[in-house]
Amino acid sequence: MRTKTVLTAALAATLLTALPATLLHARPATAATATVATATVGAGAPAPTLGACAPGQLCLWPKSDFKGRAQRYELADTGVDSCVALPAGTTAQALANRTGRPVTAYQSAECAETGEFETYPGRGTWTPQTPYQVRAFKIWER
Template structure:
């Protein structure tokens, strides 16, 4: 089992790596600009976590605002739904889970909140947690 401190340390390391490689391009790009790979970034406003049902920001999008989402709490997506691409513009790290209960027995991944667009998650996202910085 991973502690919150360990998850945040990994998130900080990922943030540093992504900011050096991809985050500046994504953060500076307009909401619907083309990513370097030719993928069109999905629209996602500041302070939001946006989740799309299909890869490459396609399908029905779900939007969660920082102002209305509990920090450090597991937020399950509606039953029968999942996400396969996301944009994190909350300014906080977000961990996505394969499990709808945020169980760490399944797959999970933490993404920094500095304008991170993920066109293809490594698993179907069924829940997430926003973390305190």
């Protein structure tokens, strides 16, 4: 398999025109409005469809390409600047950050920085495949 950037000019145009304006905060469609992180796809493989995630939510899927039943977290129910472990025995392989705040996803269930971790912007980031199994996350104040 060859690593390719999922966000190409054609894909960006397709994704942005397919999303309702309400998901794009009623702003004109630009490449900065919705971010799709890079993923590993085979040559000629179709790009994944964005997972459903409402504004203000952090959504985590157990399988790549936004497959499986998503776990959804909102700021009102989630501690800011606190480590939130996923339920025991569960992990995530895809995520969408629509919280409006940066979110760091951790390989460690304790948000330890000795394992892998990555921070995703909060203005609409869809990541079809994380580089590791996510076991915990932190939503940052800003």
